[in-house]
Amino acid sequence: MNQTVTDILKSNNTPFYIFDEKGFIDNYQLLESTFKAIYPNYQVCYSYKTNYTPYVCNLVKALGGLAEVVSDMEYTLAKRIGYSNDKIVYNGPSKGEMAYEHLLNGGILNIDSLDEAKRIVRFCEAHPEHNFSIGIRINLDLGGNFISRFGLVLGHDDLNVACNLIKRTPNLTLVGLHCHISRARGLDAWAKRAEIMLRAADELIDGTPKYISLGSGMFADMPSYLKEQFGGNEVPTYNDYCNACIKKIANHYSNSGQKPTLFTEPGTTVVARYFSFASRVLSIKNIRGRWIANMDGDYHNLGEICTMKKLPTSIIPMGLPQKFYNNVDIMGFTCLEQDVMVPGWQGHLAQGDIIIFENVGGYSIVSKPQFIKPQSPIFVKRSNGDIVQIARAETFDDVFNKFCFDF
Ligand SMILES: Cc1ncc(COP(=O)(O)O)c(C=O)c1O
Structure with missing residues (x-):
């Protein structure tokens, strides 16, 4: 999966989904x-x-x-x-x-x-x-x-x-x-x-x-x-x-x-099991002893399972020096305190790194609200190894076209 993510990253920014x-x-x-x-x-x-x-x-x-x-x-x-x-x-x-x-x-x-x-x-x-x-x-x-x-x-x-x-x-x-x-x-x-x-x-x-x-x-x-x-x-x-x-x-x-x-x-x-979500670490900070990593994706992107279990993750280092964290809350982009993508995560991490969240295919893509940021694009790694985009990122217009602007 990491090779797939690296290939997608050559022409796309985070966050995005990958279907196996x-x-x-x-x-x-x-x-x-x-x-x-x-x-x-x-x-x-x-x-x-x-x-x-x-x-x-x-x-x-x-x-x-x-x-x-x-x-x-x-x-x-x-x-x-x-x-x-x-x-x-x-x-x-x-x-x-x-x-x-x-x-x-x-x-x-x-x-x-x-x-x-x-x-x-x-x-x-x-x-x-x-x-x-x-x-x-x-x-x-x-x-x-x-x-x-x-x-x-x-x-x-x-x-x-x-x-x-x-x-x-x-x-x-x-x-x-x-x-x-x-x-x-x-x-x-x-x-x-x-x-x-x-x-x-x-x-x-x-x-x-x-x-x-x-x-x-x-x-x-x-x-x-x-x-x-x-x-x-x-x-x-x-x-x-x-x-x-x-x-x-x-x-x-x-x-x-x-x-x-x-x-x-x-x-x-x-x-x-066959959807993963790639999201980037925007900042890592400590507030009164609590370590927090802020991401460019959010907990809606992962589906309800992330509120019940700790999802498996893997890291793609993007070049900045990593530090070991014993207990860091991986937090989403929303302005909600409960937007915890993985609580108490442990491992080496740096700002700019990509975290791959696995097992996110259920009730995630369908449940992500147009809240603060629109939905991310989806790629498939096809059975023959080709990687193809199967959904584009939602745009400003996807969200706001339905509203009346004639006041
Ligand atoms: C009638 C019905 N069938 C199937 C499903 C899918 O269940 P699962 O995601 O556990 O496979 C649901 C989920 O709520 C459902 O309501």
Whole structure:
């Protein structure tokens, strides 16, 4: 990666992102082949919200993955990438008007609430010449105090009413079930997910479902420095997830002539590790014993993970004499006290050096606000070694063109 960064630096200033295409493809194919070995009807649906860089979305399409979207904006992107509706999964509690166009064109759509079921039933009644199919998101209760806001609860009135409404609508069929929960990446949670979804499939769907989507929230292999912070060897592999979860689905349908397509919706799982962010040290100073390095990037550039874990970093020395720092907070360009990119960093550093922050592909590019400075450019190191720019830096006009200047 350092060689790549040095090459980019010859013609570009910091900060910027770098996408490792080969790493992404290898990991994607490992996930797919591991799950397909146990359940051949397995299908990846890439979570656009995690990182909708069009280059990545296009790569997923080339690899055979579907698009998982949760807004009209993401749906429009999937169409622009070239997906037909039957390869787009439209989820989420706040779908736009295009959800109806999606349904009319045979798209996959999972409802989140009874109110949404009622809206869709009304739409189907207004289009009696068409046959429609939908799925329902099942709320996951994996124990503990956390109450997820998504989906409908198995055994609860709202779900039963929604199912009855769908059954009473002659041109609408319930064909699939969906779930997802974040921050439950362990094997026990995945085993429970399979049990809940199989129970839901048996109770709610006549015959075999067309699909079951298990959502996402799965660990992938990661740099060892990060892995140690997640408990080292306790981080499951794709094989472990297969044994805990996918096998349960395979066993359940082993004697069934028809088998549902099994989706997962990986976001961070497939993309986090393959983006890095290069940013320059602008100053290093000491305030009442606290060492601070100020950078030209910020914590939004790195995504939420930098608020929970210390990201792996590497340094490209740029020529000024370095000093060893035992405990320096690497801070971003915003004027926020909480803009800590890495707390308590240790190593040799000088003003002007470049820090490469690894594992920043999830919820970073999509979550960076136009706050104080616009977004940075993105480069890809392609599988053949070429380095190509895939997004330019945002400009003043990108930020201010939408405002009215006629006062
Ligand atoms: C419905 C759904 N699917 C998939 C994902 C992606 O999850 P992850 O980034 O953990 O892979 C999310 C993330 O919030 C989601 O809400």
